[in-house]
Amino acid sequence: MPGLDLPTLIVLTLTINLLVAGYMALLAKLQPQQSAFWHWALSCLIFVVASLLAASRLHQVPPIFSVLLAHALLALPPLLVGTGLVRFIRGPLAAQPLKAIAICATVYLLLLSASYTVSHSTAVLNAIAITASCIWCIRLLQALTKPQFASRLLQSVLALHALTMLAEIYLYLSHWHTALPQQAVTLLQLILLSHILLTTVAAVLLPLLFFIAREQLLMQQADLDELTLLPNRRHFLRESSAYLAQDGANAQLAVMMLDLDHFKSINDTFGHAVGDTALKQVAQILTQVLRKTDLIGRMGGEEFAIVMPNTSEAEARCIGQRLRQQVEQHAGMVDGKPLNLTISIGATYVKQFSGLDFQTLLKQADEALYEAKRSGRNTVTFYSAR
Numbered sequence: 001m002p003g004l005d006l007p008t009l010i011v012l013t014l015t016i017n018l019l020v021a022g023y024m025a026l027l028a029k030l031q032p033q034q035s036a037f038w039h040w041a042l043s044c045l046i047f048v049v050a051s052l053l054a055a056s057r058l059h060q061v062p063p064i065f066s067v068l069l070a071h072a073l074l075a076l077p078p079l080l081v082g083t084g085l086v087r088f089i090r091g092p093l094a095a096q097p098l099k100a101i102a103i104c105a106t107v108y109l110l111l112l113s114a115s116y117t118v119s120h121s122t123a124v125l126n127a128i129a130i131t132a133s134c135i136w137c138i139r140l141l142q143a144l145t146k147p148q149f150a151s152r153l154l155q156s157v158l159a160l161h162a163l164t165m166l167a168e169i170y171l172y173l174s175h176w177h178t179a180l181p182q183q184a185v186t187l188l189q190l191i192l193l194s195h196i197l198l199t200t201v202a203a204v205l206l207p208l209l210f211f212i213a214r215e216q217l218l219m220q221q222a223d224l225d226e227l228t229l230l231p232n233r234r235h236f237l238r239e240s241s242a243y244l245a246q247d248g249a250n251a252q253l254a255v256m257m258l259d260l261d262h263f264k265s266i267n268d269t270f271g272h273a274v275g276d277t278a279l280k281q282v283a284q285i286l287t288q289v290l291r292k293t294d295l296i297g298r299m300g301g302e303e304f305a306i307v308m309p310n311t312s313e314a315e316a317r318c319i320g321q322r323l324r325q326q327v328e329q330h331a332g333m334v335d336g337k338p339l340n341l342t343i344s345i346g347a348t349y350v351k352q353f354s355g356l357d358f359q360t361l362l363k364q365a366d367e368a369l370y371e372a373k374r375s376g377r378n379t380v381t382f383y384s385a386r
C-alpha cells in the first residue's frame with residue numbers, strides 16, 4: 001500500500017493494545033468490584049498474542065499454530081469485550097450467557113479444525129465470529145443509556161468493525177475458486193488495518209466508558225438525598241430556580257412545603273430506623289402522586305418542598321389533599337406497627353411567576369405550613385397575605 005507502512009502500524013497498534021491491557025489490569029486491581037476490567041484486559045492481551053501468532057505464518061511456523069490456534073484466539077477479544085460489557089452494564093454478579101457461548105465456540109472450533117488447511121476458510125470463519133460478537137456487544141450497549149455519548153461512540157466503532165468484517169467475507173467468497181486479484185489483496189490489507197485500528201479504538205474507549213459513567217454517577221449521588229433518593233435541598237433549589245428563570249417565568253404555579261407531623265415522637269416511640277422507613281414511604285408517595293414535571297426535594301429532616309408548574313389553584317388544592325390522604329392511609333404501617341403518620345402542607349399559588357423571587361414563594365409556603373401546624377396538623381393550608 002503506497003504511503004502506508006503496514007508492519008510499523010501493526011507493531012504500533014499491538015503496543016497500544018499491550019499498554020491498554022496493562023492499564024486495564026491495573027484498574028481491575030484498583031477497582032476489584034468492577035470485574036469487567038479483567039475481561040477487557042484479557043481481551044487486549046489475547047489480541048496481541050493472536051496477532052503475533054498469525055504474523056508468524058511469514059516465518060514458516062506450522063499452520064496448526066499460525067493458522068488454527070491464531071484464528072481460534074482471534075475470535076476471543078470481541079467475545080471478552082461482550083462478557084465484560086455484561087458485567088459492566090448488569091452488575092458484577094450478572095450471569096453470562098455461558099450455554100450460548102459454549103455452543104458457538106464448539107461449532108466455531110470444529111469448523112475451524114476441519115477447514116484450516118482450505119484457503120480463506122479460516123479468515124471467513126473468523127470474520128463471521130467477530131461480526132457476531134460485535135452485533136452482540138452493540139445490543140448490550142443499547143441497554144446502556146448513560147453515558148450516552150461514549151456508548152454511542154463505541155457502538156459506532158463496533159458497527160464499523162462488523163461492516164469491515166462483512167466486506168472481508170464478501171471479498172473472500174467472491175474469489176473462492178480463483179486467485180485473489182491485486183485490487184482485492186489491497187482491499188484486504190486495508191480491512192486488516194482497519195480491523196487492528198478499530199479493535200484498538202474499542203479497547204481505548206472501554207475505560208473511557210467506565211470513567212464517564214462513574215463521574216455521572218458521582219454527580220448524580222451528590223445531587224440526591226441518600227435516604228429518600230429525592231433531590232437534596234441544594235439540587236432542588238438549583239433546579240427550581242433554573243426552571244423558573246426559563247420555562248416557568250410566565251406559567252401559573254404552586255409551591256408547597258410539607259412536613260411530617262409529630263415525627264419526633266414516632267422516632268422516640270419506634271426508633272430511628274422506623275422513622276427512616278416512614279420518610280422513605282412519604283417520598284415514594286410524593287413521586288407516585290405528583291407528575292413527572294413537578295419538582296420535589298427533601299429540604300432536610302422531615303421537610304419536603306414541591307414546585308408544581310402549570311398548575312391552577314384548584315388543582316393545587318386537590319393535589320395537596322390527595323397527598324395528605326395518601327400519607328394518612330398508606331404510610332402509617334411499618335413492620336406491622338401502626339404509626340398514625342400524617343403530614344401538614346403549606347402552599348402558595350401564583351398566576352404568573354415573572355417578577356417574583358423563588359425564595360419569597362418558599363417563605364410564603366413555609367408560613368402557610370406554620371399555620372397548618374398551628375391549626376392542628378394533618379391539613380393543607382394556603383398562604384394568604386395579611
Ligand SMILES: Nc1nc2c(ncn2[C@@H]2O[C@H](COP(=O)(O)OP(=O)(O)OP(=O)(O)O)[C@@H](O)[C@H]2O)c(=O)[nH]1
Binds near residue numbers: 263271301
Ligand atoms: N428517622 C429520622 N429522623 C429524622 C431524620 N431527620 C430528622 N429527623 C427527626 O425528625 C424530628 C423532627 O422533630 P421536630 O422538629 O420536633 O418536629 P415534629 O416532632 O415532627 O413536630 P411537628 O413538626 O411540630 O409536628 C427530630 O426528632 C429529628 O431527629 C432522618 O433522616 N431520619
